[in-house]
Amino acid sequence: MSEPRSAPVAVLGIVLAVVAGVAAVGFAGWAAIAAIGGTSPVPWVFARASGVTSYVLLVALVATGLVLSHPWSRGLRRPSARTRLGLHVSLATFTLVFTVLHVVVLATDPWAQVGWRGAVLPMASTYRPVAVTLGVIALWAGLVTGVTARLAGSIAARVWWPVHKVAAASLVLVWGHSVLAGTDVVGLRGFYLATGFAVLGLAVTRYAARNPADRVAELSRMLDQDHPGARVAPQRRDGATR
Structure with a gap:
């Protein structure tokens, strides 16, 4: 049975996620219309567009991950768990593609003052080194998360699953990077706030809904993945197995 205190927190999280999600759509549309008349160099605009796209994809990626591991997802009939997992994997692929595009454009654009070193090494960028470093x-945290997830079938779940949770920390870093590095942050401020609160609200419902039984079930799944053929033998009252 779930803890009584978790219900109000979960409801608050749902309301926060829904309101912030609707606001995010509105702000995104407004920012797209405002950006039409921009006068920035084309490569920079292309870099910002690919960066914002990868950010939106990362938000969707983390959100689907939270839904996949959400205790309430057991009651979802449609879409199926396989479809949800496929969506999660597809979002990861597209996030990687647009992130690579974002990095390549910035690294090859002299006007951006980032360069290859600044694009892959911390504090090596001439342009806003702290923001770019985030x-x-x-980027590197996301790559580690993706590689370990790809190897989920060949390495123990107790190894890759905690690493996989780094994706949430990556989103926080990307959020900070987007807010501090972009020249269009004034126009997108509401968008970043709305999407950030949307994921936060979903995360609140995710962890507020957990109870000891959910934790036991998760550990059991991890043990089954580590040792598919192993089963714990039941014990008698005297402690001996049968």
Whole structure:
């Protein structure tokens, strides 16, 4: 049975996620219309567009991950768990593609003053080194998360699953990178706030809904993945197995 205190927190999280999600759509549309008349160099605009796209994809990626591991997801009939997992994997692929595009454009654009070193090494960028470094750390953290997830079938779940949770930290870093590095942050401020609160609200419902039984079930699944053929033998009252 779930803890009584978790219900009000979960409801608050749902309301926060829904309101912030609707606000995010509105702000995104407003920012897209405002950006039409921009006068920035084309490569920079292309870099910002690919960066914002990868950010939106990362938000969706983390959100689907939270839904996949959400205790309430057991009651979902449609879409199926396989479809949800496929969506999660597809979002990870597209996030990687647009992130690579974002990095390549910035690294090859002299006007951006980032360069290849700044795009892959911390504090090596001439342009806003701290803000760019947040993105660099998020990039490497995301790569580690993706590689370990790809190897989920060949390495123990107790190894890759905690590493996989780094994706949430990557989103925080990317959020900070987007807010501090972009020249269009004034126009997108509401968008970043709305999407950040949307994921936060979903995360609140995710962890507020957990109870000891959910934790036991998760550990059991991890043990089954580590040792598919192993089963714990039941014990008698005297402690002996049968």
